[in-house]
Amino acid sequence: MSKTGARPRVLVVGAGLAGTATAIRLLHFARRPLEIILLERRADYRSAGVAYHRDGNPWDYVFNIQAGRMSVFREDVLDFVNWANQEADRRKWPRRWASWKFTEQGPAPRRIFQDYLDDRLAEAARESCSGVVLVEADGEALDARRCDRGFEVTVRGLAPHVTEGLRPGALPDTLLLDADHVVLATGLELREPPFAACVAGHPLFIRNPYSASAIRTLTALPADASVVIVGSVLSAYDTAGLLLRNGHTGPVRLVSRSGTLFRTYPGTHEHGVVRLPRPGILMEPYRGREEFLARVRTAWREACSSVREQHPEIDSVVVAERVAKAWEPYLPEAIDFIPSEELRCLLDEFSTGIAALRVGAVEYTMEIIERAMRPEDGRVELVGGRVQEITPAPSGRLTVSLAAQHERHSFEADLVVSNFGRESDYAKVGHPLWRSLVRSGVATPHARTGRGVEVDECGTLLDSHASPAGPISAVGVPREGDEIVRHGRTGAFAFNLAAIKNHSVAVAAHVVEQLELRRDGLHQLAARHPQYRSYVSNPEEAVRGALEESVELEVRRLASRERNRREALDSRLHARIRSMGGLPVLPTGVPRDERLIRAVVNRVAVERLNNVSVTPRQLRRQLGLEQAELPEE
Incomplete structure (x- = not known):
């Protein structure tokens, strides 16, 4: 300090x-x-x-997700939408968006x-x-x-x-x-893709599609130019969509190792959480990749079927997303059985597919892509394979060489766009x-x-x-x-x-x-007794009630954006903790210091604020944050 x-x-x-x-x-x-x-x-x-x-x-x-899920505050789900409708300075926005009424399910730039x-x-x-x-x-x-x-x-x-x-x-x-x-x-x-070593810095190769220079290149591209986009994830749809909205007529190839396309969210889609039983079949010893994947497929089919039967109100398009998120609490146990080397290989091989199960894209993005992929249009094509090399062609264009299953092939392009190959x-x-x-x-x-x-x-x-x-x-x-x-x-x-x-x-x-513990001289004590972070209950109901009320006050303080409200809640919380006196609410061997009790209360409040087993709207109701007024003294 x-x-x-x-x-x-x-x-x-x-x-x-x-x-x-x-x-x-x-x-x-x-x-x-x-x-x-x-x-x-x-x-x-x-x-x-x-x-x-x-x-x-x-x-x-x-x-790619609805505007209603973009609030920076999970406990205030509509904050971004309300800001966009009521506070944003629209004077320099284009006409389409300047008059736009943002909704929870709709798009936003x-x-x-x-x-x-x-x-x-x-x-x-x-x-x-x-x-x-x-x-x-x-x-x-x-x-x-x-x-x-x-x-x-x-x-x-x-x-x-x-x-x-x-x-x-x-x-x-x-x-x-x-x-x-x-x-x-x-x-x-960023990781520099090895397949692009020969074209790094080449004017027909875009390494970062979200750079100002890339946007200038894409918007100035001749309408009939042939384009290859390496990757078929959401960033690829941005690039393809920009070209198509600008009237592009030439062929656009999305090159994908996995051949994955993301789903389009229904127009009425809302984020939701379902609960599923523990997939016990995944908690068996790891006996090899194929055997494990067979178990995953069996459990997945059963889980999807269960969601369809028990929740007929859920659109079939988002059933996979519901199952993927419902499984998250169980996956650490299943992952623990997989050897590290195998786990790395599985993540590398299936990361794009897993991403497509967990999240889709809004109709605004996907509609124009899907339309251009139809046979009667044909401007956009999904090409399966792994890019082996990109090299300058004698024609002045770029040659993209692919390996697909047991064959190799190549084609030329007027522009190649490489989506993020990040170094993890x-x-x-x-x-x-x-x-x-x-x-x-x-x-x-x-x-x-x-x-x-x-x-x-x-x-x-x-x-x-x-x-x-x-x-x-x-x-x-x-x-x-x-x-x-x-x-x-x-x-x-x-x-x-x-x-x-x-x-x-x-x-x-x-x-x-x-910082507070260190300033109070308690950091060494806390380090020696890491269990002070635990929410240690006492059988006396009075103690449990006092701790619970303290946590509720702390949750509201953490969620409050106004200084006066936070300070009022902090004062009430301080008084409530002091009223507990010397009651044994901390582990044996840890002094009954009010500041340590406060740290315990804060930890529990953070855990509740970060509860992902419910939707943000459910969380807000669960924590009592719908009430705008301060609790009465």
Whole structure:
């Protein structure tokens, strides 16, 4: 911790969706002075990242899911829709969207999400407690090393006036920044596809379809040009849809290793959760891939049939999604039987197919693609196979060579677009910050899946001995492997808004809790007794009632965006905890300190706020958040 009386500092590395969402929660949760530095190396990615930044998202690029699922607050499901209808500045929007009435089930342009996150971040800063400040800084984190305070981070491009306490770094144009806690929200890491080595930098090859230069190339392309899009996932539909809406008449080939196409959500589709029994057939010892896949297919057919019979109101198109999500609580147990090497192979082979089971796309995106794939149109074709090589052709075009089953073939194209081949193995990630963290042992590549890094249940990085590596956490993509084995969440993880929302709540609450305990001199005690986090019930009903009421107050405080309301709830919560006196609500050997009881209450409140067994709307009702007024004294 910084010197006595000094304001603690949290450095959030990455200001895209994950970093901004976490900063918003930090601003909401902090009850004492705190400096939050939100660091971003690309100014155009601030409050957006690769998925939502305006320069790479034309107005026709819409969310693949319905607008009603895009709120940054899971406990306030319609916040984004209400913002778009009531608060958004539409003066520079095109006519179609400027007059659009956004609905829960309808589409919304991705590019306006940047404005939404900007507004919600500014609101959170305005409504933060006294002494809590937000610093939005431009710069790139290159290294992070442990120090007495927490971590010393080497930053390139950071203006000296941004914050106090900077020192020159060892590298030219770098500064050293001390932080009490570091949150890594670095987003996806690109992997250069080996099949494109011969065309890297070629004007007819687009490596990043969400770059401003790619959008310019696509919109200026001759209408009769032949186009190959490597991949058939949702980003491929953006590219194809942009071409088709601009009147493209030439052939567009979607090259897919798995031959997967995503489903179109019905116009009335609502997010829902069903409960299914534990698929016991999956919990048997692993006896080989084919035998395991046969068991999966059997259990899957039975589960889908059960949903159709028990829930006839569910559209058949989304039955697969319901089953995939209902299975998530059971998958960690099933995954535990699979050897690591086999698990990695299964994830690599079936990741696109799993993603297509878990999520679809809105009609606005898919309608034009499906129409162009019909035989009477034929402008879009799905081609099965793995791209082996892309090379310049003597004609001046590009040759795409494919391997499909036991044969190879090739064709020429006027333009080739490669969708995101992201690097999920952090032993191979090339960014200097992650290279440094892995090399020093602060970060450990995820052993079971080879995806992301090892973290504990709070998102804290684990070292090679499976111990917390210090006050450093991760949100979003770097936690992919942990999400798979801990929560059974598979497929389409790079832009998984639901997971990011839960990460932002849990990490922000944990960071604030740790800083408070450390400032109060209780962090060593808490570290010696990790069970203090447990919600330890006492048989005395009075104690259970007091704890339950405290948790309800804390849930409402965490979910409140207005400072006055949070402070009023905090005051009531403090009084309620004090009224418990010396009652034994903590494990044996842990002092009955009110501040530790408060940490227990906060942990339970976070778990309830992040409950994924119900829909966001059900969660809001379940937690009593529909009531706008404060509980009476």
